[in-house]
Each structure stands twice: as C-alpha cells, then as structure tokens.
Amino acid sequence: MAKDMRDVYAQTLVDLAENDDRICVLEADLMNATGTKVFKQRFPERMFDVGVAEANMVGVASGLSAEGKIPFAASFGTFASRRTFDQFFLSANYAQLNVKLVGTDPGITAQFNGGTHMPFEDIGMMRLVPNLVIIEPSDLVSCEALIRAAAAHQGSMYIRMHRKGSNTIYDENEQFELGKGKVLVDGTDVTLIAAGFVMVPEALKAAEILKKEGISAAVIDMHTIKPLDNELVLAYAKKTGAIVTCENHQVTGGLGGAVAELLTAEYPALLGRIGAQDMFGQVGTQDYLIKAYEMTAEDIAQKAMATISKK
Amino acid sequence: MNQEKLQDLQDKARIVRIETLKSIGHLGVGHVGGAMSIVEVLTYLYYAEMHIDPKAPRMPERDRLVLSKGHAGPTLYSILALKGFFPMEWLLTLNQGGTKLPSHCDRNLTPGIDMTTGSLGQGLSAAIGIALATRLDKRGNHVYAIIGDGESQEGQVWEAAMSAAMFKVGNLIAFTDYNKMQIDGMTKDIMDIDALESKWLSFGWHVQRINGHDMQAIEDAVTRAKTVTDRPSMIVLDTIKGKGCTCAENLVGSHNMPISAEQLEEALTALGAEASAKGGN
Ligand SMILES: Cc1ncc(C[n+]2csc(CCOP(=O)(O)OP(=O)(O)O)c2C)c(N)n1
Numbered sequence: 020m021a022k023d024m025r026d027v028y029a030q031t032l033v034d035l036a037e038n039d040d041r042i043c044v045l046e047a048d049l050m051n052a053t054g055t056k057v058f059k060q061r062f063p064e065r066m067f068d069v070g071v072a073e074a075n076m077v078g079v080a081s082g083l084s085a086e087g088k089i090p091f092a093a094s095f096g097t098f099a100s101r102r103t104f105d106q107f108f109l110s111a112n113y114a115q116l117n118v119k120l121v122g123t124d125p126g127i128t129a130q131f132n133g134g135t136h137m138p139f140e141d142i143g144m145m146r147l148v149p150n151l152v153i154i155e156p157s158d159l160v161s162c163e164a165l166i167r168a169a170a171a172h173q174g175s176m177y178i179r180m181h182r183k184g185s186n187t188i189y190d191e192n193e194q195f196e197l198g199k200g201k202v203l204v205d206g207t208d209v210t211l212i213a214a215g216f217v218m219v220p221e222a223l224k225a226a227e228i229l230k231k232e233g234i235s236a237a238v239i240d241m242h243t244i245k246p247l248d249n250e251l252v253l254a255y256a257k258k259t260g261a262i263v264t265c266e267n268h269q270v271t272g273g274l275g276g277a278v279a280e281l282l283t284a285e286y287p288a289l290l291g292r293i294g295a296q297d298m299f300g301q302v303g304t305q306d307y308l309i310k311a312y313e314m315t316a317e318d319i320a321q322k323a324m325a326t327i328s329k330k
Numbered sequence: 331m332n333q334e335k336l337q338d339l340q341d342k343a344r345i346v347r348i349e350t351l352k353s354i355g356h357l358g359v360g361h362v363g364g365a366m367s368i369v370e371v372l373t374y375l376y377y378a379e380m381h382i383d384p385k386a387p388r389m390p391e392r393d394r395l396v397l398s399k400g401h402a403g404p405t406l407y408s409i410l411a412l413k414g415f416f417p418m419e420w421l422l423t424l425n426q427g428g429t430k431l432p433s434h435c436d437r438n439l440t441p442g443i444d445m446t447t448g449s450l451g452q453g454l455s456a457a458i459g460i461a462l463a464t465r466l467d468k469r470g471n472h473v474y475a476i477i478g479d480g481e482s483q484e485g486q487v488w489e490a491a492m493s494a495a496m497f498k499v500g501n502l503i504a505f506t507d508y509n510k511m512q513i514d515g516m517t518k519d520i521m522d523i524d525a526l527e528s529k530w531l532s533f534g535w536h537v538q539r540i541n542g543h544d545m546q547a548i549e550d551a552v553t554r555a556k557t558v559t560d561r562p563s564m565i566v567l568d569t570i571k572g573k574g575c576t577c578a579e580n581l582v583g584s585h586n587m588p589i590s591a592e593q594l595e596e597a598l599t600a601l602g603a604e605a606s607a608k609g610g611n
C-alpha cells in the first residue's frame with residue numbers, strides 16, 4: 020500500500036471533484052512530481068498545466084477563483100512561494116479570493132535538487148499575508164483531512180506538502196480542525212511543538228529520548244501554522260514552562276517565530292528553536308541534511324535539555 | 331572546420347557524455363535528458379570557442395557562460411573537470427553532502443561556473459547584466475547563455491528578450507536547447523512555444539536555427555553570431571533529449587531519472603567508454 024503523500028493529495032482532489040465541480044487543479048510542469056496526473060485523467064477539462072510559468076499559474080488560479088471555482092495550484096515550495104509571491108499576495112489574497120497554493124518538497128526534503136530548490140522561507144513569507152491560512156500535514160491521514168478542510172474553507176491558503184514517502188501518526192478516523200493543534204503526547208517538563216512530515220516524527224522520537232533521561236516532554240503537531248493555536252501554546256507554556264519548536268524551515272518567520280511572538284506578548288516562557296539557523300539550503304541526502312541543520316531527534320532532545328536548564 | 335578538428339570535437343563530446351553519465355550514474359539518479367542534449371554545444375564552446383583559463387577561472391577578460399537551465403550542470407562539470415578547472419575525482423561527488431558540484435550550477439562552489447542558476451527563467455537576465463558590465467568595462471569578451479525550451483515558458487525570459495534587444499547587447503549569444511520536451515510531456519502538448527524563431531526575431535534578436543548535435547553547424551552559427559554586433563543573437567538548437575544515452579534517448583521520462591548500474595554499463599559501452607578511459611583530455 021506504501022502510498023506517497025502526493026498520492027493522497029491527488030486522490031483527495033479527485034474525490035472532492037467528483038461531488039464538487041468547482042474544484043480545479045493547476046500545475047506548472049510538475050504534474051508528474053505532484054502526482055496529479057490522476058486528476059487530469061479523470062477531469063481533463065478541470066486541469067490546467069501552464070508549463071514552467073508559476074506566476075501565470077497563480078494569476079490564472081485567481082481568475083478562476085473570482086468566478087467561484089476552487090483552484091489548487093502546486094509547485095515546488097521555493098517556486099510556489101518566491102516566484103509567485105506578488106501574484107499570490109495581490110491577485111489571490113488582497114483581492115480576497117480563494118486560491119489554495121501548494122508548495123511541495125519542504126526544506127531538506129528537496130535533497131538532491133539542492134539549495135536552489137530548498138524552501139526554508141516559504142512559511143515566513145506567507146505568514147506576512149493577512150488572513151492567509153497556512154497548513155503543513157504530518158502524515159497521510161492528516162493530509163487527506165486537511166486537504167478536505169482546505170477545500171471547504173472560504174479563503175486562500177498555503178499548503179506546505181511533503182511529496183514522497185508515507186508515515187502514519189494518526190488513526191484513520193481522527194478528526195482535524197484548521198487552527199487547532201494536536202497534542203500527541205502529554206508532558207510536564209517541556210513542550211515540543213512540531214510541524215510537518217519530517218519534524219513531527221523527530222519530535223516524537225525526541226520525547227522518547229527525553230523520557231529515558233527522566234524528562235517528561237509533551238509533543239504537539241501544529242499542523243496549522245497560521246492562525247496559530249494560541250490557546251494551546253499558552254496552555255502548554257503555563258503547564259511546562261519551556262517550549263522547543265521543531266520545523267523544517269528557518270527558525271525565524273515560521274513556527275518558531277510565531278510561537279516566539281505569541282509568548283513574548285502573552286506569557287514569556289523559555290523557548291528553544293530547532294530549524295535552519297539563518298542558512299541557505301544545500302544539496303545532499305535527507306540523512307545528511309537533517310544532521311547538517313541540526314534537526315534530528317537527538318538535536319531536539321539536546322535543545323530541550325538546554326532550554327529546561329535555564330528554568 | 332577541417333576533418334581532424336571535427337573528429338576531435340566529436341570525440342571530446344563522446345568523452346563528455348561518458349564522464350557526465352559516470353557522475354550521474356555514480357549517484358544513481360539525475361537530470362540525464364537535459365544534460366545529454368547540450369553536450370555538443372558546451373563541448374564546442376569550451377574546447378573550440380571560449381577564451382578561458384582553467385588556472386584563472388575568474389580572469390576578467392574571459393568569456394562567460396550562464397547555464398540558465400541549471401539542472402544540466404553535470405555536463406558542464408564534466409567539461410570543466412576535463413579541462414582542469416578542478417580534479418576529475420570531484421565528478422563522483424555530484425550531489426553528495428558537502429560536494430562542490432550541486433545538481434544546479436553554483437558560482438560560489440564550483441570553479442569555472444559564472445552564474446548561479448536553478449530557478450528556471452532567471453539566467454538570461456543575468457547574462458544580459460554580465461554583457462552590459464562587459465560593455466561598461468570595455469572588454470571584448472562574449473557572454474553565452476543556454477536556456478531550455480520548457481524554461482522559455484517563463485515570462486521573465488521574454489522580459490529579458492525585450493531588454494537585450496533594447497540595450498543592443500551585441501556581445502550576448504544565447505542558445506535555446508529545443509529538445510521538445512519538459513517534465514510533464516512534449517512542450518507542444520504542455521505549453522506550446524512554437525514559432526520560436528519568429529518569436530525571437532520579433533523581439534529584435536538575430537536568430538538562427540541549427541541541428542544542435544552538429545559541430546560544424548554550431549561553429550558556423552557562432553561565427554555568424556559574432557559578426558552581429560548591434561543585436562543579441564539567439565541560436566535555436568534542434569536537439570534530442572537524452573541524446574547518446576541508451577536508456578534515456580528521446581524519452582520524456584529521462585528528465586530526472588534513476589539510472590541503474592546495468593543501464594550505466596550499457597550506456598557507457600555504447601559510447602565506447604573503455605577505449606576512451608585513458609586519453610581523456
Ligand atoms: C522556476 C522553476 N520552476 C520549476 C522548476 C522545476 N523544473 C526543473 S527542470 C524543469 C523542466 C524544464 O524543461 P526544459 O527547460 O525544457 O529543460 P530540459 O528539457 O532542457 O531538461 C522544471 C519544471 C525549476 N527548476 N524552476
């Protein structure tokens with residue numbers, strides 16, 4: 020059954036489109052990478068591959084949305100964000116339309132495509148777009164649920180989506196709500212707040228490592244980065260007094276930035292941040308890169324201990 | 331060119347194919363298709379045309395090349411290694427953690443690479459800037475750029491096209507690798523860019539269209555382009571994606587493909603790899 024996350028994305032769109040003729044799919048010469056060929060086969064008239072032209076893709080998606088369609092437009096996260104930012108900002112968001120922009124291959128998962136293709140800044144950019152909802156599913160179950168939630172949500176969204184590989188964190192029947200984080204493990208000494216396919220499993224492993232050290236770590240899957248689940252973050256800041264954010268992104272601008280801003284304003288608590296530390300991407304295997312950017316479970320556990328030690 | 335030079339360049343191209351496939355094959359996956367389609371043009375430029383010095387990769391008066399379709403970097407790396415810009419052993423580090431040879435061209439990592447590329451559509455604009463600086467500095471060198479046919483769907487390419495003509499960058503010679511394919515299929519089926527010659531002509535460029543695997547035709551076209559000094563030049567190369575690699579030739583799937591040890595072996599044998607292993611320079 021070993022499905023890739025992209026297959027879940029594509030199949031969910033097909034399923035949605037069966038009952039909703041507003042669903043459209045746009046690609047910029049990465050249909051074969053995103054896996055949406057199945058959509059093209061089922062609904063050829065609702066699939067638009069614009070070629071290598073991301074800005075045009077988002078502009079066209081905005082127009083479709085202006086007429087009531089629900090477009091899902093995808094590219095590698097670097098190009099979905101950086102090459103279309105003004106089109107997405109203005110034509111889609113400022114115009115208050117309903118474009119679902121999908122950025123794939125988050126952070127180190129760009130692997131052999133290297134630094135030019137390694138988005139460590141997409142969430143940071145997107146967080147600056149007023150009212151934009153940003154999600155990053157961590158497993159196949161949450162991917163399907165969140166894509167369905169995205170289709171139902173009225174308003175533009177940025178969906179940061181892992182592409183290849185599968186993992187299971189949730190039960191098939193788990194329910195998800197945009198903007199509501201999931202507590203995967205409860206704990207009392209420190210809270211690991213993670214997002215995405217790479218970092219949520221690392222955070223879970225880190226909690227195991229910490230357990231052996233006698234440290235009780237809570238783990239939260241923050242699948243919605245904006246709007247942040249303030250209530251949950253503050254509850255765990257109060258409960259554990261120390262937080263470590265874990266993201267496959269720069270530590271500024273994204274999840275770590277969002278949590279830091281919230282804590283500073285509402286309830287100052289100790290904070291450590293795992294992710295790229297003001298660095299560009301580079302080429303290599305995911306194994307190599309996760310070590311190079313100090314994002315492994317061991318790194319998280321170390322950061323957690325260092326953060327707690329300041330209590 | 332005389333028969334001897336032609337033979338020599340063709341043989342160089344063969345060796346470049348071999349080294350490029352060895353380097354991608356060593357990793358087991360890579361952009362084989364687009365790397366193979368530009369072997370002849372890059373071999374011609376670096377062995378027979380460009381003013382360069384492996385000992386002084388940044389010398390000011392050198393000719394520049396911007397490989398805008400940066401995913402074809404491995405072909406350029408093979409040539410730069412064969413020419414002595416860096417050790418041949420580097421080729422086997424392609425895309426591995428800490429390498430100086432990343433999948434897409436990087437001017438800071440690799441000696442001999444003039445511009446960082448990888449986000450399609452950006453290289454031609456950079457080449458214009460380099461050509462303008464060359465003119466400001468009153469140097470006589472040329473600037474070459476290579477773009478893909480799929481890449482030509484990016485709007486920025488046409489913004490660059492307009493400005494190169496407006497600024498009359500006569501020292502810029504660009505090539506389109508017209509291999510008729512992109513990732514999702516044939517360019518004519520995905521987003522047709524046809525009438526390429528008239529497109530570039532109407533944007534004010536000097537335009538030629540040739541067989542991109544024919545050394546003589548490449549030489550003739552570059553020689554002619556150099557005589558045009560009041561306009562930028564576009565040379566549209568009719569090429570075959572995956573050219574010369576048995577498991578990749580003329581296949582859309584060759585864009586970024588896994589390559590097994592057996593496939594590599596077969597491809598190298600077809601290229602007569604053994605015979606060339608020694609006299610590689
Ligand atoms: C801006 C941007 N969008 C998407 C990609 C991903 N991508 C890499 S190669 C490619 C297809 C390029 O086709 P073409 O220019 O024809 O290349 P070639 O056939 O020469 O390999 C795509 C879409 C990219 N590198 N940059």
Ligand SMILES: [Mg+2]
Pocket residue numbers: 478479480507508509510511512
């Ligand atoms: Mg092509």
